Amino acid sequence: MTATTHERTAFADLIAQLGAELSDGHLDDDRDHRFRADKWRRLGEVGLFGLPFPTEYGGAGLDIAETVSVLRSLGEHCLDAGLVFSATTQLASTGTPLARFGSAELKERYLPGVCAGELIGAHAITESGGGSDALAMRTTARRDGDDYVLSGAKAYVSNGPIADVIVVYAKTGSGATALSPFLVPTDAAGVVRGAPISKMGLRTSPMCELFLDDVRVPAGHLLGYEGGGLLVLDYVMKREILYSFAATVGQMAGRLERVIGHANSREQFGAPIAANQAVSHRIADLKIGYETSRMWLEHTAAALTGHQDVALDIAITKLVASEAAVASASAAVQLFGGAGYMSEYGVEKELRDNVAATIYSGSSEIQRDRLAALLGLRTRKTGR
Ligand SMILES: Cc1cc2nc3c(=O)[nH]c(=O)nc-3n(C[C@H](O)[C@H](O)[C@H](O)COP(=O)(O)OP(=O)(O)OC[C@H]3O[C@@H](n4cnc5c(N)ncnc54)[C@H](O)[C@@H]3O)c2cc1C
Numbered sequence: 001m002t003a004t005t006h007e008r009t010a011f012a013d014l015i016a017q018l019g020a021e022l023s024d025g026h027l028d029d030d031r032d033h034r035f036r037a038d039k040w041r042r043l044g045e046v047g048l049f050g051l052p053f054p055t056e057y058g059g060a061g062l063d064i065a066e067t068v069s070v071l072r073s074l075g076e077h078c079l080d081a082g083l084v085f086s087a088t089t090q091l092a093s094t095g096t097p098l099a100r101f102g103s104a105e106l107k108e109r110y111l112p113g114v115c116a117g118e119l120i121g122a123h124a125i126t127e128s129g130g131g132s133d134a135l136a137m138r139t140t141a142r143r144d145g146d147d148y149v150l151s152g153a154k155a156y157v158s159n160g161p162i163a164d165v166i167v168v169y170a171k172t173g174s175g176a177t178a179l180s181p182f183l184v185p186t187d188a189a190g191v192v193r194g195a196p197i198s199k200m201g202l203r204t205s206p207m208c209e210l211f212l213d214d215v216r217v218p219a220g221h222l223l224g225y226e227g228g229g230l231l232v233l234d235y236v237m238k239r240e241i242l243y244s245f246a247a248t249v250g251q252m253a254g255r256l257e258r259v260i261g262h263a264n265s266r267e268q269f270g271a272p273i274a275a276n277q278a279v280s281h282r283i284a285d286l287k288i289g290y291e292t293s294r295m296w297l298e299h300t301a302a303a304l305t306g307h308q309d310v311a312l313d314i315a316i317t318k319l320v321a322s323e324a325a326v327a328s329a330s331a332a333v334q335l336f337g338g339a340g341y342m343s344e345y346g347v348e349k350e351l352r353d354n355v356a357a358t359i360y361s362g363s364s365e366i367q368r369d370r371l372a373a374l375l376g377l378r379t380r381k382t383g384r
Helices: 005-017 019-023 026-031 037-045 064-077 081-101 104-116 229-265 277-305 311-335 347-358 364-374
Strands: 121-124 140-144 147-158 165-171 179-185 191-193 207-218
Touching: 005 019, 005 064, 019 037, 019 064, 026 081, 037 081, 064 081, 064 229, 064 277, 081 104, 081 121, 081 147, 081 165, 081 179, 081 229, 081 347, 121 147, 147 165, 147 179, 165 207, 165 229, 179 207, 179 229, 229 277, 229 311, 229 347, 277 311, 311 347, 311 364
Parallel strands: 121 165
Antiparallel strands: 140 147, 140 165, 147 207, 165 179, 191 207
């Protein structure tokens, strides 16, 4: 069963109406690196964490393109970009591999809680010695009777400090079948979380290191089959990019409106600053960056919904949207002048939040490497 058109439109409208509530106190929370559990619960109440998951597990049964359109609305109306990042992390990191690769038993046990937001999820891939090159990870999982035993250390786990379950990618072999993902409850013996990591932006989305000291999980917590981790990671990353950058595209739309409002109302030399072509042309470029990103996002979401091969489209979408977002946030600081630089207006925060977009989910350099390889260029094979 899937959601009706009426329900789908209602989702996006509801998210738009919740904008003020979800943005409440976001500048203070950013300053204090504070995650807002009350706002998270609100997102859970309206069903955001279950958008693309089957209704029998408490999801809304939306397809990828529909999910992307609701997340665009969230990005546009919620100024707490860290909260939005944590929410898209929940959708991509945990619900996505669990719904697709989890056993019936595992789904019954965990997916309803993940869809409701009562269980917070994260994923742990990156390590101090292996970021872009995910296959360089050193965390291992060895089979021991009916269990797997995980050992290693992970870096930069978004949602890590608040997570109830973390999808941990570990080595179970070598080469193309090196990796396997496991759903690890954070109350399992041997799971230790580092102190929250302070960040440049997205500060309301908590992050930590994760240490696994001979953590024992039942073999049924393996997602997919042993050695199938690269397949799972590819499936997850495509959706992570679409969900996360849907919100980023929404943020660009909201920012464009604010920039236009400012350029038309702020007067210098007896005229609105918009009267200067140096200003109006820069805003025209923001529109181009936003529309190009939106079109690539919608095109790729529709293609993936239609089960087409989107390897090239995903890399282009990620590159275009992340680089346009950084450019638009940087332009906004300039166009707001001194106010753009001062914390109290929140414009500089948007730049700090957006800079991460060209790093996570495969950096710009890695996406260009992908494109080069897909074009048939004789490149070195690189990671995510
Ligand atoms: C806000 C944020 C949230 C994150 N959340 C998570 C999370 O929840 N879970 C998780 O596992 N990880 C997470 N990460 C980590 C993220 O996935 C990595 O930071 C990213 O993959 C880059 O890895 P690295 O930091 O080790 O950098 P490196 O891989 O060391 O890269 C450093 C620089 O070298 C460049 N580079 C590397 N290899 C090549 C190459 N072959 N060709 C050209 N240039 C290259 C990179 O593009 C980059 O500019 C998060 C990161 C950020 C910023």
